[in-house]
Amino acid sequence: MTSIDALPQAPFLAGSVVRTGKQADVIDGIKPRVVVEPRTSEELASILASASRERLTVVFRGGGTRLGWGRIPQPIDLLISTRALNRVLAHEHADLTATVEAGATLDELAGTLGQHRQWLPLDRTGEAATVGGAIATNDSGPLRHRFGTPRDLLIGVTLATTDGRLVKAGGSVVKNVAGYDLGKLVSGSFGTLAAIVSATFKLLPMPAAWHTLSAAFDTADDTARAAAAVNDSQLEPVSLEVRTARSGRDAATYRLLVRFGTSPAAASAQVEQARALVGAGEIIEGDAEASLWRRYQAHTSSSAGTIVTLNWLPAMLARVLALLDEIAQTGASVELAARAGIGAGQLRLDGSMDWQAAAVARLRGQSDLLRHVTIRDAPPAVKQAVDAWGPAGAAAAIGAAVKRALDPAGILNAARGPI
């Protein structure tokens, strides 16, 4: 066994960029002992095999934009950064596919794809957000309405397993049902099963025009009714967002955002139809439109307070908004950015630590209305009071069995979960 003090000099790390953990590497107050940056996927696989043999706990880091998600970690021996694995391996533009290493940022990938007016339609949590992190968290934002989550766009994956193998599943063609879809398995696995080394995605042509309808409402019911009208129409928005904010006893604000991304004629025709249907609102296009959505993203992914994701049946939106209103009236700030057509959203709860924890518990108590109330990011004090993942149900036992099979030493993600 390598002693912890001698870890940076361990022979299995030789060749990789290795340093001791610094303040900037701290996760929920835990400083990783060693930070290592493998230069090749082979090197990553071999480090994992050694770590498993020596039972060293491991956390993977891409851009670090979602690193606070999950439970408070146990002591972290190795923080493995994927940032050196950052190449776009192939962009087959005529086939609308791209293969990219896990440590490449979504922005870097977008730059390559943009040369052929193509894109991977995923929202980003920040400039540093990587492909590997997007898959591991299966994170999504407003674009999910039309394009789904990363797992819906992933067609192939290469993984490094804890026994040092590099294995692939899926492939580089958009249609393929050969073998188990391990890409789905690692989607949302938060680095608990294997390291994501590279991924192949199906792509789409970049829309030529973007138009957004932004409409404000006075009541939750009016907002929900307008969202349902758009959702039940034959309009084809890329995003259908409801945004609400309420601070204590201040009046709540409600806004519906309907975004269209398609040809110029179709985008402008549809946004007009949407305004007629909703009966109100301002149409935004061009640079103002792009900056509106950039701000929207930045706002919902900044980290003050507790960020919770939650899910409901789309028809229940008015009830969800009413519940959040009640919670806000207990004296703190509640903001929701919701996919009205999907029945999913991110909620920010900001107030005292006790209030944040109590609000999460209250949401989880509404199990007839809300499902999968999961803490994304929260101060350690809140994570100590309420579990980040909440009750996992039947999936827990199956997930645990799969984890034992792929990570028998139980080293991956240092008990941060979800399995």
Add this chain to the structure above:
Amino acid sequence: MPIRERVVSELERICGPGAVVREPLQLLTYECDALPHMRATPDLVVLPQSAAEVHQIVRLCAREGIPFVARGHGTGLSGGALPVPGGIVIGLARLNRVLEIDIPSRRVTVEPGVTNLDITKHVAPYGYYYAPDPSSQQVCSIGGNVAENSGGAHCLKYGFTVHHVLALEAVMADGEIVHLDSAIAGAPGPDLVGLIVGSEGTLAVVTRVTVRILRKPERVRTLLAAFDSIGAAGTAVSEIIAAGIVPAAVEMMDALAIEAAEAAVHPNFPAADAVLIVELDGNAAEVEELFPVVEAVCRRAGATSIEIARDDAQRARIWRGRKAAFAAMGRVSPNYYVQDGVVPRTKLPEVLERIRRLEARCGLRIANVFHAGDGNLHPLICYDGKVPGQADRAVEAAGEILTYCVEAGGSITGEHGVGLDKVDFMSRMFTEDDLEVMRRVRDAIDPRRLCNPGKLFPTPRLCGEVPGPYREHPIEKAGLAERF
């Protein structure tokens, strides 16, 4: 080893005596799926009527160590529902209730024996539909679609079954009944529903499925373009994609497939070396803007004629020609073997050329019907089972085509699954390490390998257990009996 009487009586107690099939003649129904050259007669078939009965059956199998195979409506094309020696077949056709239709929340919950098209029929009055549309959609079961991750002509734009399943109720191999939400329903953690969909019945028996439904598009426009070469049709496909258009469907058929479809369902296709069906759907303004672009691309690529569907009836006629293409081969050949392989779309011309050369070499006619938009080939290899050696040559040619697909960077199956048919091809696409990790996942969930064993993974088979290619019985050969 035959199933013990004690087990039989317990199955009869669970499902009622009428639900346990042991009569040799009745068992013949279950000896194959829609891949008729592989057959194995089951010892016993049980036909439960509820999830609770399935639950009890699987628990019994787990207790007794009896392997089991779930079967939907038997339309699978890879032998995935083929019985296994010493095991039982759990026929799910009687679990055919639509449990909940929730239009405002855009979802439908059904039992696995409900047919794919029935879901659409139930929601069509509200202006909705269920998107995945395999050609067998009138008869195939949603449970089978989940097992195989079925696609269809429109999956280029709308994705596969896995993109539409929100939740599953499943009986796991150990007899536990579980409710799982998929990642698209917001479940945190590894996407277990995404893993089970497409696992070909090797991880669980699905007893309830919740799918999302989509609003019917405002406008649909379909054209049928004829070309005097497959290459020209392929060029048209590439240019449509290069123009930034994602059609709802792009289908291609070659001369022999056209001939067969004409003989069977008279879709009035032009005589040509290739026809292309291109369908755009969605917002009216968008479709009306892009459809002329598609038409112009086809003309530029050398289309000899273009027919634009004027109404639903004309569109239905065009699609009938395409969707009937497999079955129609019976009109031009006594037997045929359907292959399913995928290549990157840009490799289509080169792979089709290799298939042409193979056709000349092996002396069997090969019709090509394919989802050109996503590079999914369905070569139909024509043979006459009564001519000694032809069936073997057909199987060989089909295997050869898969080699072309893998060499072109594609896949050995785009939608029919590996089943039993392609287990030997898995190692051409995956390394031993790849397969080992997949096996570990399987063994974590079904450690005793009771759930549809022998499928999907290349496993060394036991002597005498091989349900090999179907061979005619001597009395059939002598013309004394006919198999239907």
